[in-house]
Structure formats: C-alpha cells, structure tokens
Amino acid sequence: MILDPRTDLTFTRKLKAPRDLLWECWTTPEHIRQFYVPKPHSVTGCEIDLRVGGRFNTTFDVEGNEMKSEGVFLEVIEGRKLVFTDAYSEGWKPAADPFMTAIIEFEDDGQGGTTYTATARHRSEESRQTHEDMGFFGGWTTVAEQLEAYAQSLMARA
Numbered sequence: 001m002i003l004d005p006r007t008d009l010t011f012t013r014k015l016k017a018p019r020d021l022l023w024e025c026w027t028t029p030e031h032i033r034q035f036y037v038p039k040p041h042s043v044t045g046c047e048i049d050l051r052v053g054g055r056f057n058t059t060f061d062v063e064g065n066e067m068k069s070e071g072v073f074l075e076v077i078e079g080r081k082l083v084f085t086d087a088y089s090e091g092w093k094p095a096a097d098p099f100m101t102a103i104i105e106f107e108d109d110g111q112g113g114t115t116y117t118a119t120a121r122h123r124s125e126e127s128r129q130t131h132e133d134m135g136f137f138g139g140w141t142t143v144a145e146q147l148e149a150y151a152q153s154l155m156a157r158a
Contacts, residue, residue, distance in 0.1 A: 001103070003119070007128045009136045010119040013144050017151035019106045019114040023079045025151055026104060032058070035146035038139050050076055055090040074101065081105050098123065100131065116144060 003010055015022060025031040029046035036043050037060050044066070045059035053072055060067045072090055075083035087098035103119040118140050122128040 001119070004121075006125045007122045008119055009122075009128060009132055010117065011137060011140060011144075012115060012117040013141070014109055014113055015116045015144065015148040015151070016113045017148055017155065018112060019108050020079055021151045021154060022106055022114050022116065022147065025147055025154075026082060031150070034150045035143060037062075038142040039146065049073075049090070052076060053090070053092065056084045057089075069099075070095070079106065099127070116147075118144065 025035065027048060027050050029048050032046045032048070033043040036046075036058065041060060041062045043058055044061050045057070047055055047057040049055045051073065052075065056071045056073055058069045060069070069086055070089040071084050071086040072088050072092070073082065073084050075081060082104045083101065085098065085101040087095055087101065089095060099122075101121040103117075103121065105115075105117040105119075107115040107117075109115050120128075120131060120136060120140075122131060
C-alpha cells in the first residue's frame, strides 16, 4: 500500500496475541465493545455484516453523549485485512460528511504474535490534520493496547 503523508495517518505495533484471535475480536460485535474506543468512553452498539458492502455500524458513549458511525466494508481478506469507511452506509448510500476510511492489517510475526497496522485515510490534508489534532496516535495506540489486553484475557480463559 502506498501511503500519502498529506492525507494518511498510520502506525504499526507488535501485539502479543495470535492473528486469528485479533481478527475474531475485530469482526465480532461483542468483542468490538471491549476495545474499540479509548476508555472511559464505551461502545454501546455494534452491527457487523462482514462482507464487501456489508454494514459496520457503531454507537459510542463519549462523556454522556451518544455518537453514531455508520459505514461499510470495502475490503475483507479473511484473517488479514479489513477496510471500512463512513463515506457510505449500507446500500452504498453516500454520507453527507464522511470522516475517514480505515485499513486494519494483521500479519503473523512468527513468534505467536501479530504485526498490527492501522491506517486512516482522509479526503483532504485538513481532515487528516483534524484527526491528528484530535489524538489519532494516542487514541489508536490506546485502542491497540486495549485490543491486546482483551485478546490476552480471552487466551487466559481458554
């Protein structure tokens, strides 16, 4: 993937959890609720139809305010890659004010863990800067850490 530093934000982390489990966490509504937004915020609703054109809708509680995000999957490569956007909702209905397209990639690290890459693509340099100013790196790093901790808790239960 070719990144455009003017419009893309990205980071890569090594997570101490197997790729298949991280994939399951990212593709199951009950799991998404456990890690998808930095605490103390929470996911109060999630709908996933895991196919190209299928919905990826989430509802968040952020400091007592309900926020909704409706989107669709643009690419699904089983166990390896998810691409979703809020530029469209289910049925390819264009959004009035889209924010980003997210690309989540999972790669075995050869040691039982996963190389995890999250990229946010934006329509303009201004929207990219807004996302960075909102705390992209801190927020998405926190989400990755919460994902890792949650996946490890599932491994401990097994």
